[in-house]
Amino acid sequence: MYRIRFHGRGGQGMKTASRLLGTALFKSGLEVQDAPKYGAERRGAPMLAFVRADRRPIHERGTVVSPDLVLVADETLFQVPVAGVMAGVKASTVLAIASQKPENVWRDRLKIDSPIYVLPQSEAADDEIPDVSALIAGAAARLTGLVSQEVLRQAVEEEIAPYGPKAVAFNLRAAGEGFGAMAAGEGSVGESLDQGADSYDKPDWIDLDLDLAATAAPNVYAAANSVLVRTGLWRTLRPVLDPENCGKCVWVCGSSCPDGVIGVDANGYPDIDYQHCKGCMICVVQCPRHAFAAIPEQDAAEAAQAAQMAQMEGTAS
Amino acid sequence: MTESQFKAARDLPSNHLLGSGTAMCAGCGGLGAVREVYDVLGENTIFINAAGCMTLLSVYPFTPFRGSWLYTAMASAPAGAQGVRDALDIRLAQGTLTKDEDLQVVVLTGDGSAGGMGLSATSAAIDRQLDFIYLCYDNEGYGNTGQQTSAATPHGARTATDPQAGGLPGRKKDLFAIWTANRPAYAATALAAEPLDLARKIETARDLTGPRLILTLAPCPTGWGFEPARSVEIGRLAVRTGIFPLKEYIDGRVVHNRIPHPRLPVEDYLKTQQRFAHLFEPRRDEKRIGEIQAAVDAYWQEVEENNA
């Protein structure tokens, strides 16, 4: 059986990618399951989708825990533990990452021997989560070596048809691009054996002592405990204030933020709670003085880290 | 009536009661309204939530609220509110709850519930003069399940269930008119993009008793198809094009508290959203754009005649 997992953010089209690949594999004569998996999270939130394909009936259910192929539409997800991109990845698992960084950078970062393919990605427009469903599906199809370009084309036409001819044309092009880019890895994904229910490691029993509810679950009874959920992980762009331009009219940006994550700091400047800011960029657009810049999350996180390091070195010496 | 606590935008609350970390989409116009309503009503508020996007606010074990929240089926939030109000009244009468501890009972509902399945229970609650606020966030569709057509979907909009060339052939149901025809204690339209207007209306509603409607237009990036950053701008365009009139029903009269002058053409609003894209591409659908403009023009003409 082939087990394939797609990782992306809500809005990037990974549900569609799994559907496109599933349909292509089905048309190629395999039994197929394809399904998305996400919680209540929305656009921008990490999500995954998966495909199982086999020449025999598939009895396995649930999420793919031991993948043969993992496709990653958004490279920032590697730093997000809840995204679980590397979960169950073994030495034979093929990885395909949409990224502008070359293969050796990823090998170095991930410290694994698995085959890694990089899917060159054009720079996304700043204000958009790019839909890369067909690109990723095309790459997956080539890596499995099970789907011809003609069948891939049929699958895209069939699945995208309801969205109109323009969408079909765009996705056909993208699927072809993904398929073409993975020529070197054609058929590199292998099958792994069926896992019967008895082959799973049984979890050990954990004995939980009975505690008073007040100490065992204080967070459950706390007011506004939703702050424990870090919706900042949804963000692909970060609003960053330039105090030079800010007029301290905090009620303007503050009351435009649907999530209420803009407070006021001791000096009267807006203070964004990045743990929870979802990156909608309303404040960036609404600020009359254009005091907020929208910085790609990756760059902003690296810059913040560097600043922190510099500060630590400063205090150490 | 006492003077408003909100004289200018700078008086708007800067510390927010509603916890962050909710599952609403980035840029959700509905969440913006709920957040502000909660700020103005305060902690002593209980929400009775009809199934919809906002039921994901409070998914066990997490809640953004500082007090109770009750989840009901789509059709029965006003019935739930009746039960809660009755229980509070009984405890007030028993003396086991003080006046200070009493709660403001708020139904939180989407437009799908409000204009469809929930209408019967709402009508009955108004008949009984239930003392509650009915807060509807109108994203003009069944948002939580993928933007299918609801009773509040506007003419010409494309939805998951009306994907055909012209979009929805029908027209938006007028929930405000249905409410005011039944002489409630208060009714108002508002939206998060006009926070000062919204705060004042909540304040007015808060200090009245009986059935009170707050109908907010909730720009929905996911269902309407626009970049989250434009959420507030699109809400304002709905007002400036006259598509979404800001008004209040109080003491038996409807007052328009913002008459857009000049009124922008409706296409300035329609063009911002994917759900109306078919009106402009591959070629302009003059007929439908004209129909939408004509309906807006007729509305405001009637307002002017009534005011004259």
Ligand SMILES: Cc1ncc(C[n+]2csc(CCOP(=O)(O)OP(=O)(O)O)c2C)c(N)n1
């Ligand atoms: C009786 C019933 N039918 C269908 C559903 C499925 N459902 C859950 S939320 C929802 C959409 C509700 O639309 P609306 O009231 O406008 O709220 P929104 O999702 O837009 O926030 C539907 C159809 C349900 N919960 N109950």
Ligand code: SF4
């Ligand atoms: S679908 Fe629309 S209304 Fe629902 S949470 Fe998302 S933005 Fe808000």
Ligand SMILES: [Mg+2]
């Ligand atoms: Mg709705």
